[in-house]
Amino acid sequence: MKFSDTQRLVLVKALVLTGGILYLPSNIIPVMTMTVSGDVQPLTVMGGVREMLQSGLWPVAVIIFLASIVVPFLKLTIMGGILCLHGKSLWQRERSIARRMMIKIGSWAMIDIFLLSIIAAVGQLGILASVHAEPGSLFFSAVLLCNIFSYELYKAEWIWKE
Amino acid sequence: MLQPGEELICSRCGKRLKKYCDMRSLQALWALITAALIFLLMANMTPIMVFDVSGNTQSNHIITGVMSLFYQGYWPLAFLVFCSAIALPTIYFLAFWYLLGGCSLKKRWPGLLLALSIVDILSSWNLIPVFAVATMAAVVKLDQLGSIEWKIGELWIAVLAVTSLIATHFFDRRMMVDVMEKLRRRQ
Numbered sequence: 001m002k003f004s005d006t007q008r009l010v011l012v013k014a015l016v017l018t019g020g021i022l023y024l025p026s027n028i029i030p031v032m033t034m035t036v037s038g039d040v041q042p043l044t045v046m047g048g049v050r051e052m053l054q055s056g057l058w059p060v061a062v063i064i065f066l067a068s069i070v071v072p073f074l075k076l077t078i079m080g081g082i083l084c085l086h087g088k089s090l091w092q093r094e095r096s097i098a099r100r101m102m103i104k105i106g107s108w109a110m111i112d113i114f115l116l117s118i119i120a121a122v123g124q125l126g127i128l129a130s131v132h133a134e135p136g137s138l139f140f141s142a143v144l145l146c147n148i149f150s151y152e153l154y155k156a157e158w159i160w161k162e
Numbered sequence: 163m164l165q166p167g168e169e170l171i172c173s174r175c176g177k178r179l180k181k182y183c184d185m186r187s188l189q190a191l192w193a194l195i196t197a198a199l200i201f202l203l204m205a206n207m208t209p210i211m212v213f214d215v216s217g218n219t220q221s222n223h224i225i226t227g228v229m230s231l232f233y234q235g236y237w238p239l240a241f242l243v244f245c246s247a248i249a250l251p252t253i254y255f256l257a258f259w260y261l262l263g264g265c266s267l268k269k270r271w272p273g274l275l276l277a278l279s280i281v282d283i284l285s286s287w288n289l290i291p292v293f294a295v296a297t298m299a300a301v302v303k304l305d306q307l308g309s310i311e312w313k314i315g316e317l318w319i320a321v322l323a324v325t326s327l328i329a330t331h332f333f334d335r336r337m338m339v340d341v342m343e344k345l346r347r348r349q
Contacts, residue, residue: 034307036306036307048303052302052303055306057302060298060299060302060303063295063299064299092174092175093174093175093176096175096176096177097175097176100177103286106286107286107287107289107292108292110246110289110292110296111292111295111296111299112296113239113242113243114227114243114247114289114292114293114296114297114300115296115299115300115303116231116239117227117228117230117231117239117240117243117247118210118222118227118296118297118300119227119300119303119304120227120230120231120234121213121220121222121226121227121229121230122213122215122220122304122307129215129307129308131307132234133231133234133236133239137236137239138236138238138239141238141239141242145242148286151286152286156177159175160174160175
């Protein structure tokens with residue numbers, strides 16, 4: 001796949017916009033249902049964090065909160081900011097630092113999908129305890145993919161172009 | 163020339179351009195990646211954890227989660243997890259191994275440039291460290307549902323995560339390009 005620079009820029013804008021639109025449903029719609037001895041519990045991303053916090057597992061809760069709520073939001077806003085300032089000479093150094101940082105920590109957002117894949121394996125154990133994926137997880141992973149590809153498609157040198 | 167411990171940093175944007183690196187560190191890196199390939203194989207073959215709910219036991223491999231997502235009808239998710247936790251890391255480490263092997267033996271193996279571009283593209287898709295942390299968080303979460311026990315596979319994943327972090331930290335792309343350029347000129 002070869003794109004010209006203008007095509008790439010349009011694609012990046014589209015990806016960020018899509019990510020921003022999908023961010024809302026990905027946080028509202030449950031990502032999984034946990035059934036523990038007949039007690040059915042749909043959980044959103046935030047619900048999973050809150051539940052862990054209540055059972056006193058705050059280090060894990062903090063990691064999941066940062067990785068799956070704060071990081072995707074930061075990635076979207078920073079890429080949005082970079083796109084808004086595209087072609088301007090303002091904050092060039094800060095923009096390139098932010099871009100590099102986001103690429104480094106950005107993949108941590110996948111932690112929630114991996115977590116889901118591991119605990120969904122319990123779904124095979126029958127009625128006593130089961131975990132099922134819900135549509136929210138699809139939205140969630142779509143946001144992640146939009147984020148990852150928007151950062152990969154935006155060239156570092158574009159920040160310095162005026 | 164850079165001295166040991168020195169690095170070249172762009173004064174305008176703050177990006178690290180070049181690190182000190184010599185042929186010996188290239189060989190050490192190659193050994194590290196060889197170890198990582200073995201760890202990767204072991205991590206995929208041994209169970210990560212054994213889960214027990216009132217007598218029903220189940221041992222989980224990395225692929226178990228992918229399969230259960232697939233059976234629940236979430237095949238896009240299953241595909242995503244399969245790619246980012248199994249397929250892409252495997253391709254990444256194989257390409258990395260091939261590239262380092264060619265450069266540290268100073269042999270012009272065919273397709274070194276291809277291997278370099280694979281490493282470039284997949285470097286942000288090496289999600290093994292993320293997966294390692296996710297397995298730990300999963301154990302904590304599953305503990306609420308039933309009894310859960312670590313297995314040897316978890317250790318392999320953790321070791322693999324550490325090795326891949328070290329390897330990517332010391333990998334110097336520019337040096338690879340230099341070495342390949344020298345090899346090309348010699349012929």
